[in-house]
Amino acid sequence: MYNIKAVANMLDMPTVTIRAWEKRYEAVIPERTESGHRVYTSEHVEDLRWIKRQVDQGVKISQAVELLKQKKAQGESVKESVTTEGQFDAQIQELYDAVIDAQPERIHQLLDFYFSQFHHNEVFFNILAPTMHLVGDEWENNNLSVAHEHMISGIVHQRFQRFFRLFPVNERLPKVLALCPQNEEHQLGLQLFTLFLRENGYHVTYLGAKTPYEGVEDLIEAQGIQIVCFSVTREETHLEAVEFITTLNEINPELEFLIGGSGTEYGEKSKTAIYLSNNPSNWKKWSEDWK
Numbered sequence: 001m002y003n004i005k006a007v008a009n010m011l012d013m014p015t016v017t018i019r020a021w022e023k024r025y026e027a028v029i030p031e032r033t034e035s036g037h038r039v040y041t042s043e044h045v046e047d048l049r050w051i052k053r054q055v056d057q058g059v060k061i062s063q064a065v066e067l068l069k070q071k072k073a074q075g076e077s078v079k080e081s082v083t084t085e086g087q088f089d090a091q092i093q094e095l096y097d098a099v100i101d102a103q104p105e106r107i108h109q110l111l112d113f114y115f116s117q118f119h120h121n122e123v124f125f126n127i128l129a130p131t132m133h134l135v136g137d138e139w140e141n142n143n144l145s146v147a148h149e150h151m152i153s154g155i156v157h158q159r160f161q162r163f164f165r166l167f168p169v170n171e172r173l174p175k176v177l178a179l180c181p182q183n184e185e186h187q188l189g190l191q192l193f194t195l196f197l198r199e200n201g202y203h204v205t206y207l208g209a210k211t212p213y214e215g216v217e218d219l220i221e222a223q224g225i226q227i228v229c230f231s232v233t234r235e236e237t238h239l240e241a242v243e244f245i246t247t248l249n250e251i252n253p254e255l256e257f258l259i260g261g262s263g264t265e266y267g268e269k270s271k272t273a274i275y276l277s278n279n280p281s282n283w284k285k286w287s288e289d290w291k
Contacts, residue, residue: 001031001039006166011049012116018048025065027051046119050078053117088126095131099152100144107155120163121199124192125280128156132188153188160191163198170201174226174256174290177219179207181232181240189261189278190231196283213244217251227256230273232263242270258286 008015021027028047030038040048047068054064071078091114098106114123135152138144178194180187187209197204205223207216220228228248230241238259245257249272257273264275276282 001041001168002045002166004030004038004040007040007045007048009162009166010045010115010120011052012112013048013052021048021051021061021065025062027061027065027068046078049116049119056116088122088130091127092131092134095127096134099131099135099148102148102151104151104155107152111155111159115159121195121280124160124163124195128159129188129192132156136186156188157191160195163195164204164206167198168201169198169203171203173200173202175224176202176204176227176229177207177216177223177225178204178229178231179211179216180209181230181237181244182210182212183240184232184234184237184263185209186233187231189233190229193229193231193260193276193283196280197287200287217248220248220252220255225255227258229258229260232259232261234263235266236263238263239267242268242273245270245273 002010004015004018008018011018022030028040028044030040030044033039051061051064051068054067055061059067068078091110095107095110098110111123111128114127118127132152135144135149139146139149176194176197178190178197180190190206190208194204194206205219205225219225228245230245232238232241238261241259245259248255249257257270258276259270259273260276260278262278269275274286276286
């Protein structure tokens, strides 16, 4: 369930517009909390996104709502179909071009448009992640400067933080600490996994890239952390995480540890941690097993 502010941020549209569409056209009928506040389901969000897409294409709001109701009556779904290979190539290319040209305002404009047109997971996983990998490859090949890489990384982190705060927390779920080893600079994988956790109700304390280990034990105790997750992209940082996990496990044997990232393919694995692939379906299975 999402409040109206969260929905407005997800769809990049004013709350007053959402309320107007509800009142004048019954675009969606949100549920109400005991205190009378609007709350929206995922289906409501998809319906509003579909209506917004029609309006952006020139369809009158009244006609768009009527079309939506007809689809619903016929049992048709308005949710975007499963992504096929190459579906977002155009978006990746135009976003990458904006990075090459060092145009942060253009990047923000493109992202505003993408988030209004597609589910946020599609934008993060199918547009931003491939673009970031492309930027990283070009940087390693000396075709892009570190300034370009830092620019897009900073923008992605801003967007991540915006969505990170949107989702309600289920207090019955374990608290999670998310970090990269102190020599790990890349945090995209950790951001994506953390976004998955937050969307599924987990309380997450996010420390991010290059986390110093000093004080982490105290933070775990103070926050009541039950799960600690690491993201690594190199053998060096994988081994670093394994060593730190051994230390934390000796201090608190009740902790559960998760490791993910391309670096897990190299070096000796931890006998204590659970290794997760980059596939969200694998993350979902782990979460369901935990619950």
